[in-house]
Amino acid sequence: MKMxxxxMKNILMEKLSKGARTFSYNQEQEELRIEDKETKKGITVALSPLLAKFDQSGDKAIDEIVYYAEESLKVMGKEHALHGNEKKIFPVxxxxxxxxxxxxxxxxxxDEHTAETRIYYAVDLGNTYRLIDEELMEKEKWDKExxxxxxxxxxxxxxxxxKKDTVRGNDFYFINHNDGYDASRILMDSELRKYKDGMKGAMAVAVPHQDVLIIADIQNSAGYDILAQMNMHFFTNGNVPITALPFLYEDGELEPIFILAKNRPVEDN
Structure with a gap:
């Protein structure tokens, strides 16, 4: 029987019903909210992308989101200091x-990043992290800089x-350390410039979800279609999707591009 x-909502509620938790469902947005009764903090799960992942991966998709939810709920409501955790602060x-x-x-x-992406900052907590908000920043007398x-x-x-893969004369590099900060590596401009120096064709970069950074050396027109299909696949299957649009990288700048059927990129102005 089709999921x-x-x-999906009922399965998640059953699996996440441990302890004092409340559930609310936004039918219009198809989102399930899970909160701790004491702290009133929680997470929101978008069910439509999860259904798409379930069609691809089956029960593994549910297990992954349940694990992510449990780990996130464990740390919510606890105090997380910035002082003493300087080595655990990362951009996401x-x-x-x-x-x-x-x-x-x-x-x-x-901080602003591109037309498709924004930079947040987080304290790493091991299996998850806490996004830094202005209240925590002011409480510890830090500033954004x-x-x-x-x-x-x-x-x-x-x-x-x-990991390098060559498809129809185009080279694709996949950075996938699964540490929560693979997409964040798009901010390592010195590394991007190193890749750019070795490119034979146009350089494109993609962050379809949190746990992968794709760098592409597009050497012929087919490369754009391959990148578009690859990026959409990762975007659909990622735990934390970011953007299905790749970027052209030129002179240290990232420009989102739409890839049309004719295999030609059109800049998103």
Whole structure:
């Protein structure tokens, strides 16, 4: 029998019903909200993308979201200091459609990035992380510049190992360390410039979801179609989708591109 949003909602509620938790369902948005009764903090699960993942991966998709939800709910409501955790502060990339404030109305600390993406900042907690909001920043008497400087220093210290795949004369490099910051590596401009120096054709970059960074050396027109299909596949199957649009990388700048059927990129102005 085919999985539906109602069935998916009921499965998640059953699996996540441990402890004192409340559930609310937004039928119009097809989103399930899970909150801790004491702290009133929680997470929202979009069911439509989860259904698409279920069609691809079956029960594994449900197991992954349940694990992510459990780990996130464990740390919510606890105090997470910035002082003493300087080495655990990192930038994270999210879609521009991602909320700019917490459920309680407290703005997150963010920076602009591209027309498709925004930079948030987080304290790493091991299996998950806490996004830094303005309340936490002010409580510890930090400012955004201090958070940004520390986070960018830390992300530059991460390893950058890539798996290369050549398809129809085009080279694709996949950075996938599964540490929560693969997409964040798009901020490592010195690494991007190294790749650019070795490119035979046009350089494109993609962050379809949190756990992968794709760098492409587009050497013929077929390369654009391959990148578009590849990026959409990753976007559909990622736990934290970011953007289905790749970017052209030129002179240190990222420009979102639409890839049309004729295999030619059109810049998103």
């Amino acid at each position: 539906t949003t109602t069935k 990339i999210r879609s521009t459609s991602f909320p700019e404030e917490a459920k309680e109305g407290i703005p997150f600390v963010t 201090m958070i940004r400087t520390i986070a960018m220093f830390n992300v530059r210290s991460l390893p950058v190992e890539a």
